[in-house]
Amino acid sequence: MKVSLFATCLTNAFYPEVDLTMAKILKHLGHTVDVPEGQVCCGQIAFNSGYVDDAREVARTLINSFERSEVVVGPSGSCIAMIHHYYPTLFEKEPVYLKKAENLIQKSYEFSQFVVDVLKQPDLGAHYKAKATYHPSCHATRLLGIGEAPLKLLQNVKGLELLPLPESQLCCGFGGTFSVKMPKISEAMVAEKAQHVLESGADILLGLDMGCLMNISGYLEKINKPVKTMHIIQLLGEGIKP
Amino acid sequence: MTTTKDFINGLSSKLGRPTPTKAPTPVEISVPQYRLSNTEERVSIFLQNWHALGGKGAIVRSENDLLQSLQEWFRDQPINWIKENKLALLAWDMLPTIAESAFSSLNWPLTRYTQSSLNIRDRYSIAAQAELGVTGSDWGIALSGTIVMNSNPLRGRAISLLPPRHLAFIEAAKIRNNLFEVLHEVSALGTPPAAIEMISGPSRTSDIEMDLSIGVHGPIEVYVVVIQD
Amino acid sequence: MTMYNLTTDQRVDEALANNFLRQATRRATDRLRNNKYKAADELGNWEEWRGAGETIRKHVIANLDYYLNQLIEQMEKRGVHVHLAKTPADAVGIVRKIVHEQEAKNVLKSKSMISEEIHLNHALEKDGVAVVETDLGEYIIQIAGEPPSHIIVPAMHKTRQQVADLFEPIAGHALSSDTPTLTRFVRLQMREQFLRGDIGITGCNFAVAETGSIVMVTNEGNGRMVSTLPRVQITLMGMERIVPSFRELDVLLNLLARSATGQRLSSYTTILTPPKHSADSDGPEEYHLVILDHNRSEILGDELFRTALNCIRCGACFNVCPVYRQLGGHAYGSVYSGPIGSVITPLLEKDWKKWGHLPYFSSLCGACSEACPVRIPLHDLLVKLRMRKTQSGHTPQVEQHIFKAYRYFFSREKTLRRVLRIGAHLQRPFVRNHRISGGPPPLSNWTKSRTLPMVAAKPFMQVWADLKNKR
Numbered sequence: 032m033k034v035s036l037f038a039t040c041l042t043n044a045f046y047p048e049v050d051l052t053m054a055k056i057l058k059h060l061g062h063t064v065d066v067p068e069g070q071v072c073c074g075q076i077a078f079n080s081g082y083v084d085d086a087r088e089v090a091r092t093l094i095n096s097f098e099r100s101e102v103v104v105g106p107s108g109s110c111i112a113m114i115h116h117y118y119p120t121l122f123e124k125e126p127v128y129l130k131k132a133e134n135l136i137q138k139s140y141e142f143s144q145f146v147v148d149v150l151k152q153p154d155l156g157a158h159y160k161a162k163a164t165y166h167p168s169c170h171a172t173r174l175l176g177i178g179e180a181p182l183k184l185l186q187n188v189k190g191l192e193l194l195p196l197p198e199s200q201l202c203c204g205f206g207g208t209f210s211v212k213m214p215k216i217s218e219a220m221v222a223e224k225a226q227h228v229l230e231s232g233a234d235i236l237l238g239l240d241m242g243c244l245m246n247i248s249g250y251l252e253k254i255n256k257p258v259k260t261m262h263i264i265q266l267l268g269e270g271i272k273p
Numbered sequence: 274m275t276t277t278k279d280f281i282n283g284l285s286s287k288l289g290r291p292t293p294t295k296a297p298t299p300v301e302i303s304v305p306q307y308r309l310s311n312t313e314e315r316v317s318i319f320l321q322n323w324h325a326l327g328g329k330g331a332i333v334r335s336e337n338d339l340l341q342s343l344q345e346w347f348r349d350q351p352i353n354w355i356k357e358n359k360l361a362l363l364a365w366d367m368l369p370t371i372a373e374s375a376f377s378s379l380n381w382p383l384t385r386y387t388q389s390s391l392n393i394r395d396r397y398s399i400a401a402q403a404e405l406g407v408t409g410s411d412w413g414i415a416l417s418g419t420i421v422m423n424s425n426p427l428r429g430r431a432i433s434l435l436p437p438r439h440l441a442f443i444e445a446a447k448i449r450n451n452l453f454e455v456l457h458e459v460s461a462l463g464t465p466p467a468a469i470e471m472i473s474g475p476s477r478t479s480d481i482e483m484d485l486s487i488g489v490h491g492p493i494e495v496y497v498v499v500i501q502d
Numbered sequence: 503m504t505m506y507n508l509t510t511d512q513r514v515d516e517a518l519a520n521n522f523l524r525q526a527t528r529r530a531t532d533r534l535r536n537n538k539y540k541a542a543d544e545l546g547n548w549e550e551w552r553g554a555g556e557t558i559r560k561h562v563i564a565n566l567d568y569y570l571n572q573l574i575e576q577m578e579k580r581g582v583h584v585h586l587a588k589t590p591a592d593a594v595g596i597v598r599k600i601v602h603e604q605e606a607k608n609v610l611k612s613k614s615m616i617s618e619e620i621h622l623n624h625a626l627e628k629d630g631v632a633v634v635e636t637d638l639g640e641y642i643i644q645i646a647g648e649p650p651s652h653i654i655v656p657a658m659h660k661t662r663q664q665v666a667d668l669f670e671p672i673a674g675h676a677l678s679s680d681t682p683t684l685t686r687f688v689r690l691q692m693r694e695q696f697l698r699g700d701i702g703i704t705g706c707n708f709a710v711a712e713t714g715s716i717v718m719v720t721n722e723g724n725g726r727m728v729s730t731l732p733r734v735q736i737t738l739m740g741m742e743r744i745v746p747s748f749r750e751l752d753v754l755l756n757l758l759a760r761s762a763t764g765q766r767l768s769s770y771t772t773i774l775t776p777p778k779h780s781a782d783s784d785g786p787e788e789y790h791l792v793i794l795d796h797n798r799s800e801i802l803g804d805e806l807f808r809t810a811l812n813c814i815r816c817g818a819c820f821n822v823c824p825v826y827r828q829l830g831g832h833a834y835g836s837v838y839s840g841p842i843g844s845v846i847t848p849l850l851e852k853d854w855k856k857w858g859h860l861p862y863f864s865s866l867c868g869a870c871s872e873a874c875p876v877r878i879p880l881h882d883l884l885v886k887l888r889m890r891k892t893q894s895g896h897t898p899q900v901e902q903h904i905f906k907a908y909r910y911f912f913s914r915e916k917t918l919r920r921v922l923r924i925g926a927h928l929q930r931p932f933v934r935n936h937r938i939s940g941g942p943p944p945l946s947n948w949t950k951s952r953t954l955p956m957v958a959a960k961p962f963m964q965v966w967a968d969l970k971n972k973r
Contacts, residue, residue, distance in 0.1 A: 047962035081888030206865025249952030287803030480639035491723025
């Protein structure tokens with residue numbers, strides 16, 4: 032299959048290794064990977080702040096860049112959820128783009144969703160010896176309905192002990208601009224999340240959205256707690272290495 | 274002052290159309306309703322749920338059964354209550370026959386609420402002083418452990434409310450599976466009575482530090498007797 | 503009420519510094535939420551019930567004119583006095599007039615969010631009328647002079663010792679702070695009040711249009727007291743609180759009791775079809791129904807927000823909200839707090855200056871929408887409110903510029919690459935151990951409590967382009 036990567040704006044700028052590893056895994060699974068030019072961002076940051084027109088412009092760029100793609104895969108439940116959940120509203124008054132948006136919705140997936148539900152390859156043959164816990168990001172879980180896919184991928188990693196995360200359903204307090212617009216509330220939320228991560232007894236915190244992980248790891252580091260955070264893509268990528 | 278017509282027309286214009294003159298087609302509702310297969314099961318689940326809520330309950334098949342339950346629950350307290358307050362046992366005008374005769378056998382004199390005073394406010398005071406309110410029930414709900422009572426001239430709403438204890442009688446055949454069935458029968462009445470009281474256990478509150486506490490306003494102890502034919 | 507004079511920021515600080523409040527909020531919401539899950543699971547197919555609840559509420563709102571008219575006709579036919587209030591001031595005026603005409607001295611109240619919304623107690627007390635809140639939680643906050651901090655558990659933020667201290671002047675002696683002592687005190691105290699009440703004011707959970715009935719649920723039984731004992735009863739209802747008939751009531755009562763507290767039915771569910779029949783042995787003789795609009799008709803006419811009227815006030819969204827969990831209700835500053843409060847307050851009050859912060863009291867995690875028993879897309883509505891606020895020019899200029907810049911650079915990937923390269927240089931003074939741990943505002947809002955990863959030396963798009971060129 033020819034897979035187009037959606038390198039989200041956050042991973043593009045801060046975590047290029049996540050995008051790169053995603054490309055490597057998909058190649059490892061025998062697919063052709065391309066990264067269409069012109070793509071930047073799903074527009075969520077502006078949309079969620081109420082700047083719909085600005086979001087629309089950014090979304091349009093994204094839609095155009097993937098117009099000729101067969102299937103689009105991104106390392107973020109939140110960005111894919113933005114496309115699936117909000118693009119129809121965003122373009123409700125623009126029939127041409129609405130159609131294009133619907134086309135993108137039909138062919139776009141979050142990484143774990145794509146590998147498990149589309150490719151049906153929950154076992155990537157990875158080995159990774161560690162105690163880890165998994166934070167189910169809100170948008171992936173609630174808006175995209177991704178429940179089992181990332182867990183299936185992780186359960187198949189040999190040597191990986193997956194520990195339960197207390198109150199895992201709670202938001203980490205990232206929420207995009209929320210974290211800078213309401214910093215104190217956001218801090219209180221991430222403090223509780225960090226507490227739960229520590230209580231889990233895990234050495235590694237896993238997730239499928241770098242936004243949430245950036246938030247939690249940033250806090251853990253500030254309070255000097257040595258829990259490593261990784262995108263599941265990073266763990267799988269390292270685990271697949273011979 | 275806004276007239277009804279203006280008010281309603283205002284809403285219609287917000288909805289972007291004239292006020293409908295015909296009733297809207299009701300929505301279709303299909304939800305899985307809780308159902309038990311027979312009266313026996315309904316009685317047993319009803320009592321189980323009533324107990325879980327903190328109520329006491331028993332099934333009686335004869336006056337003897339009933340006497341036993343009443344004595345077990347109240348021992349000779351009613352005799353003492355009566356010594357203090359002749360109107361301590363307050364009841365509907367009409368209770369199921371078995372209840373009437375049990376109370377006479379025990380020599381626990383029932384005061385009929387409607388006859389306790391001609392003055393409505395005095396009746397409330399009498400009810401507030403009473404030790405036990407005794408009523409029948411129109412329906413029961415197995416799923417939620419609920420008794421349901423319609424108000425009418427021979428009954429008082431305060432009897433099941435003001436005394437610290439409430440004893441209700443219900444015929445087994447009146448226990449329904451769920452709320453839906455009861456509301457369906459209420460609908461069939463046409464105009465409902467002034468008050469339908471659905472009671473599920475004693476008065477409760479968790480308003481102080483989420484700590485469950487019984488009897489803040491309504492009855493503290495609730496008893497139900499299921500009369501099995 | 504002091505909290506109304508604080509800024510949002512001050513209220514947030516106060517809440518976050520109050521450890522008891524935060525623990526109590528967690529404990530209460532955890533308990534209520536877990537009870538709800540049990541009650542929902544037990545029903546067999548919660549999603550079907552939610553679907554039915556949503557359908558019913560949408561149908562009612564889409565036909566609100568018809569059903570409200572039907573309700574009023576039914577009520578008036580039987581001699582109920584129906585009053586329509588366009589504004590909170592109208593509603594307060596109507597109640598004051600009734601109280602005045604009855605020469606009432608003692609007014610009893612059971613829980614009514616509408617009365618909070620219109621600030622009724624204050625107005626009546628100014629008239630020299632004694633108003634007694636009979637719901638234990640409402641009674642506690644009435645004495646404390648505070649608004650409710652949770653829609654179902656209004657005094658959740660009070661410790662038992664604080665409650666005992668509040669009761670002491672009324673009791674005339676110190677009370678031990680154990681729950682049974684406190685509730686017993688209230689029982690005795692309220693008994694006298696109940697028998698003395700001239701007028702009872704209640705809320706309304708549902709009004710049945712077909713029969714003209716008012717449905718009220720309580721656990722304490724105070725609702726029954728207030729709707730039985732005083733000679734005159736006034737019921738306050740928001741105009742959207744309607745169900746067509748008993749058929750739909752079944753679904754909504756099930757959803758309400760289970761979502762609010764995890765009960766199958768509340769201890770007391772009362773269906774009043776007033777006024778009392780002439781031969782009835784008790785119950786109020788005169789009945790007034792006050793129906794409040796307060797910009798609800800504006801919401802009705804606004805398709806973007808119409809679903810906000812579907813709410814059945816169960817509080818389930820409070821109990822899952824991670825923001826409410828940290829703050830409790832008072833930090834919101836509004837009568838209605840939690841996710842639904844953040845949605846409806848700006849719509850009801852129409853004042854961005856005062857309530858513009860509320861749509862941002864959410865990380866948009868979606869837990870509220872998931873919990874709502876009638877499937878109101880609450881977090882979507884919060885986004886739409888932000889949109890409305892932005893479009894009407896009520897957001898800060900700086901923010902507007904930031905998003906203009908965002909729009910420009912985030913639709914030009916090649917230009918953005920250059921910006922990122924500059925960023926990678928500019929970040930150097932703030933980098934320690936490969937992380938950014940300080941910076942100018944608004945970045946500092948982040949770095950105060952968190953570090954930030956460095957902007958990559960090469961963004962992925964460049965990495966990929968370089969790889970391609972190599973091949």
